[in-house]
Amino acid sequence: MLCGAAAGGRAEPEVPAPPMGWMTWNLFGVDIHEEGLRRVADAMVESGMAEAGYTYLYIDDGWQGGRDKRNNIIPDPEKFPSGMKALADHLHQRGLKLGIYSDGGQLSCAGYTASYGFEEQDAKTFASWGVDYLKYDYCNAPQNKEAANARFKAMGDALRKSGRDIVFAVCCQVHLEPWKWGRAVGAQLWRTGPDSRDKWKNIVYVINCNAGLHEYAGPGGWNDMCMLSVGMHGEGATPWIKGTGCTGIEYRTQMSIWCMMAAPLTASCDLLNMSETTKRILMNKELIAVNQDQLGKQAVREVNTGALNVFVKPLSNGDHAVAILNLGKTPKDFKVDFAGIGLPGRYKIRDLWKHEAAGSGASWQGNVRSHETKVFRLSKMP
Ligand code: GLA
Numbered sequence: 001m002l003c004g005a006a007a008g009g010r011a012e013p014e015v016p017a018p019p020m021g022w023m024t025w026n027l028f029g030v031d032i033h034e035e036g037l038r039r040v041a042d043a044m045v046e047s048g049m050a051e052a053g054y055t056y057l058y059i060d061d062g063w064q065g066g067r068d069k070r071n072n073i074i075p076d077p078e079k080f081p082s083g084m085k086a087l088a089d090h091l092h093q094r095g096l097k098l099g100i101y102s103d104g105g106q107l108s109c110a111g112y113t114a115s116y117g118f119e120e121q122d123a124k125t126f127a128s129w130g131v132d133y134l135k136y137d138y139c140n141a142p143q144n145k146e147a148a149n150a151r152f153k154a155m156g157d158a159l160r161k162s163g164r165d166i167v168f169a170v171c172c173q174v175h176l177e178p179w180k181w182g183r184a185v186g187a188q189l190w191r192t193g194p195d196s197r198d199k200w201k202n203i204v205y206v207i208n209c210n211a212g213l214h215e216y217a218g219p220g221g222w223n224d225m226c227m228l229s230v231g232m233h234g235e236g237a238t239p240w241i242k243g244t245g246c247t248g249i250e251y252r253t254q255m256s257i258w259c260m261m262a263a264p265l266t267a268s269c270d271l272l273n274m275s276e277t278t279k280r281i282l283m284n285k286e287l288i289a290v291n292q293d294q295l296g297k298q299a300v301r302e303v304n305t306g307a308l309n310v311f312v313k314p315l316s317n318g319d320h321a322v323a324i325l326n327l328g329k330t331p332k333d334f335k336v337d338f339a340g341i342g343l344p345g346r347y348k349i350r351d352l353w354k355h356e357a358a359g360s361g362a363s364w365q366g367n368v369r370s371h372e373t374k375v376f377r378l379s380k381m382p
Contacts, residue, residue, distance in 0.1 A: 013165035021056025026268035029238030030062025058099030088130035099133035104151035105140030123158035138172035156186025196226035198243035217298035231269030231278030256373035259291035260299035
């Protein structure tokens, strides 16, 4: 689906489903190097992640090396001795895509050269390197909606004029409510919560930030819940992410709810050393199909009482995905009447974590472990 054309530019890139990929920030912070990224790219292909849909490799903050004499932004020559185009070529040859990072201030969040005042020049530079996606942050910039709109629009327009399809991802403070104006500035996704951390509390916090925003998500414009910490186990390389880690059940919940919310799926763990459990979580094809479903609906939270959360996501073939989350500290027996969550009638029930049928009927009843999410696909019975 095309989202329309910006003045004087080409149509915006098609983003019919939430983008999927891997981002440098949680694992490497600003300590990034082209050799390491080439290895990650190869691991994306060899591990099956690329085939599962994770095709973007996003370079976050810290790649910048200032500007040259003509004010062209350049990568840090020590981190990227072969230049950015060579890395983009490496990715494209493997069917992958390159994402990069900048900021609407003079300096990025981590204090590196950013794009304010150089939007058109930088967009052209990114296009010349073969960049496919820009995460555009908003540190060191005025914190009001008017200024944010103007600065993001300047980059949105510049990307459209750059001569290349570059997906535009808004990353700004939540009080600026980018979901309300993201599409208008030419963005295809916008952050709806804080930085993700490798902690259960943070996962719940991010879910609560995003849960009420379902009306803003849809083909061409996605609510971004930030990176998945699945598989990090507290071992993020930077103080920004270093955490206590989560249990396998908690990582499964993160994957479940991100998929239900039609949020971009951005892995961030060490792809070269993924455990089988991590692979099964990140590459759960039945859940990814829910995330990528062409109807593009974000789940609605139909129940939010005490420990019980129930989310419902309509799917393009008439099925519904239903997620049942136990936020409590102890296992609980729950009964969910489908009519009570807007789904009258009888359904065939398929468990998307066990990958097997889970009975049929007008309700589901069972035990949900502490912090666990069950995800079912419901197909209406005649
Ligand atoms: C902000 C963003 C993060 C990351 C860092 C980089 O904190 O929210 O996702 O991009 O900046 O400095």
